[in-house]
Amino acid sequence: MKIGVPKEIKNNENRVGMTPAGVFELVNQGHTVYVQSTAGEGSGFFNAVYQEVGAIILETIEEVYQSSEMIVKVKEPIQEEYALIQPNQIVFTYFHFASSEALTLAMINSNAICIAYETVEDEDGTLPLLTPMSEVAGRMAIQQGAKYLEKPIKGRGILLGGVPGVTPGKVLILGAGVVGVQAAKMAAGLGAHVTIMDVNMKRLRYVNDIMPSHVVTEYSSVYNIKKHIQTHDLIIGGVLLKGGKAPKLITRDMLKDMRPGTVLVDVAVDQGGCMETTKATTHEDPTYIIDDIVHYCVANMPGAVPYTSTLALTNVTLPYVLKLANKGWEKACIEDKSLAMGLNIVSGKIVYSEITEAFEWGLQYA
Ligand SMILES: NC(=O)C1=CN([C@@H]2O[C@H](COP(=O)(O)OP(=O)(O)OC[C@H]3O[C@@H](n4cnc5c(N)ncnc54)[C@H](O)[C@@H]3O)[C@@H](O)[C@H]2O)C=CC1
Ligand SMILES: CC(=O)C(=O)O
């Protein structure tokens, strides 16, 4: 198969869809890999290294899309890329369709085969291609939150770990999945007091078993959320309804109950966000303030640490890329149920029901 790896063009997205190690495997198995010039530079992989393992370097993004039967990338296509996608081309990447009607319609119209990393799902319900980036984002959420709690950038002026004689800061985490647990681990390591909430009791039991005693679990209810937002300095959104729109757990009205300078980090922004006042931001301009509450809502957090994230991502995507290349998407998806769960839009039809539900379109594209 002819496989294309374009350069990411989303703001400050420095990851790349395939490392030289991945190209090496594909070329060894008889495939042709086109890599756009400088696509890997942000992650430390230069053209020459790709060429050494057999990649063909193409100068422009247009050439990559035109030459390839499958595109392997990182982030959802942005508007400039919509017209580049070819009918029947496999596009294997994060899509997060439920958060963008424009992207969804563009991919329906492209007649491509859109396989979304974030909905590939193992039998136990875990998401193997989302997990490593959620690990990165969960850990980063505390780094970023701690920074924006500083007074010069309009935070409350709290040092999360406190100091001897002064109580530490308080972190509230919504969702005890991958993002939530990684965030809890980092916050606990700094010495902050952590409250973590979920509706899944199995997750709360797990957290309770593995975390130190200054991480407390609480069932996620409106009442409990309203109570805790009044006293917590940093609030992390890490909830997910697979493939669908995130539930709005913090409404605009609740901001007035928080103390000025409270920081919200809505990691769930890529699925629309779990806070009513969330709107996606970029690494270039990551925060905004509403009612004295600092909002950080960057939809590609791992893009800022590409040396870590590209390796973590491609470690898990490569086995699936190999299956798609060796068997074609239909056979690969028939034989691998986890991969089949990644099919979101196929030849103009939505095949993942949560997307249809997100837009109230009825069944016109199903
Ligand atoms: N902004 C960014 O750069 C990144 C964003 N993400 C996003 O972070 C979100 C979380 O991802 P993961 O942790 O991997 O998902 P996950 O599936 O591991 O965890 C989500 C948790 O939310 C819980 N949940 C659902 N409804 C809830 C409610 N009403 N109250 C409290 N908890 C509730 C679920 O029970 C589950 O435990 C996803 O939207 C993901 O796409 C992930 C990586 C990077
Ligand atoms: C999962 C996701 O949105 C990201 O890694 O950017």
Ligand SMILES: [Mg+2]
């Ligand atoms: Mg700003």
